[in-house]
Amino acid sequence: MAAGLAGAALALALTVPAEADEGTAGEPAAAGVAGRGWQLTHTGADARFRGLAAVSRSVAWAAGSRGTVLRTTDGGSTWRNVSPAGAGELEFRDVEAFDARRAVVLAIGEGEASRVFRTEDGGATWTESFRNTDPRAFYDCMTFFDHRHGLAMSDPVDGRYRILSTRDGGRSWEVLPSDGMPAALPGEAGFAASGQCLVSSGAKDVWLATGGGATGRVLHSADRGLTWTATETTIPAGEGAKGVFGLAFRDRRHGIAVGGDYRKDQPSPQAAAVTGDGARTWTASATPPPSYRSGVAWLPHTRSAALAVGPTGTDLTTDGGRTWRTVDTGSYDTVDCTADGACWVSGEKGRVARALLR
Numbered sequence: 001m002a003a004g005l006a007g008a009a010l011a012l013a014l015t016v017p018a019e020a021d022e023g024t025a026g027e028p029a030a031a032g033v034a035g036r037g038w039q040l041t042h043t044g045a046d047a048r049f050r051g052l053a054a055v056s057r058s059v060a061w062a063a064g065s066r067g068t069v070l071r072t073t074d075g076g077s078t079w080r081n082v083s084p085a086g087a088g089e090l091e092f093r094d095v096e097a098f099d100a101r102r103a104v105v106l107a108i109g110e111g112e113a114s115r116v117f118r119t120e121d122g123g124a125t126w127t128e129s130f131r132n133t134d135p136r137a138f139y140d141c142m143t144f145f146d147h148r149h150g151l152a153m154s155d156p157v158d159g160r161y162r163i164l165s166t167r168d169g170g171r172s173w174e175v176l177p178s179d180g181m182p183a184a185l186p187g188e189a190g191f192a193a194s195g196q197c198l199v200s201s202g203a204k205d206v207w208l209a210t211g212g213g214a215t216g217r218v219l220h221s222a223d224r225g226l227t228w229t230a231t232e233t234t235i236p237a238g239e240g241a242k243g244v245f246g247l248a249f250r251d252r253r254h255g256i257a258v259g260g261d262y263r264k265d266q267p268s269p270q271a272a273a274v275t276g277d278g279a280r281t282w283t284a285s286a287t288p289p290p291s292y293r294s295g296v297a298w299l300p301h302t303r304s305a306a307l308a309v310g311p312t313g314t315d316l317t318t319d320g321g322r323t324w325r326t327v328d329t330g331s332y333d334t335v336d337c338t339a340d341g342a343c344w345v346s347g348e349k350g351r352v353a354r355a356l357l358r
Contacts, residue, residue: 037355039353047064060097064346082122101119104169141153146203150170160178161178163175180221189240193333202252217237246293246308293308309334311348
């Protein structure tokens with residue numbers, strides 16, 4: 001059992017019925033957790049995995065520091081190092097996987113350090129499909145609407161966030177026009193902390209999380225990144241280490257934002273917020289997580305249960321993000337859940353864990 005794992009608390013919490021939510025009175029947040037909550041897997045790596053793509057109970061991909069990419073097809077019992085050749089100097093911060101064989105990974109950094117790689121054979125071979133040549137750009141996150149259409153986002157260039165688009169599953173990319181992008185705030189940028197600063201739901205809706213500016217904002221596009229609107233959240237910003245770090249939308253209306261101040265010695269009040277109108281407005285969580293959180297995910301087949309993770313623990317909500325309680329004190333950077341009833345987390349020192357939902 002993982003150090004600091006409150007597995008029994010997590011299992012108990014996930015069986016507590018949620019409050020009524022839009023006509024679903026008494027719907028359980030989840031049926032429970034098989035076993036005892038987060039079960040650490042032996043990855044054999046010591047990289048920090050901020051990129052995570054959970055495909056199913058059995059299949060997951062993790063991407064991290066020193067150009068490391070891992071894949072499991074047996075629920076984490078074994079992991080295979082499938083890192084792209086020659087990528088040891090790169091920092092992978094996001095991975096999007098379609099199945100056990102097809103995945104796309106994003107390396108972050110200034111100029112040519114920002115790259116995209118794609119595999120169609122489970123990581124046996126990789127193709128570099130994009131290399132940034134603009135020294136002003138710094139790519140942070142990516143998301144896919146389906147197996148073909150996806151976006152990646154860069155910190156502001158010439159005062160606006162830059163959006164990269166693919167229509168062939170990541171084989172090729174093009175920079176979208178910036179005409180429909182609102183101006184960035186002074187000092188504003190995205191955080192490449194969990195692969196969740198750019199997320200999508202459905203065929204065309206996508207959201208972008210920001211920090212570092214005067215306020216923590218979320219930008220929304222309903223046309224796959226061509227035009228955007230920006231809204232202030234209740235998550236504090238105002239400094240380069242503060243803002244919205246991660247987003248999760250269970251549909252085009254209902255979303256959760258998490259963040260705070262990633263510095264260890266700084267408090268993070270109001271570290272979570274919720275929206276019920278597609279990010280037009282945000283409401284602060286009445287009882288937020290106790291400290292900075294970088295990743296968030298809705299539990300599958302629920303309307304009101306979600307998990308948030310960060311270096312100091314895992315928090316659970318059973319009321320759509322209004323209140324949170326800590327159920328684990330282990331360190332994780334990101335979380336992802338699957339339709340067949342599993343949630344995966346990953347983070348520092350090669351940590352990847354899984355919990356099965358009953």
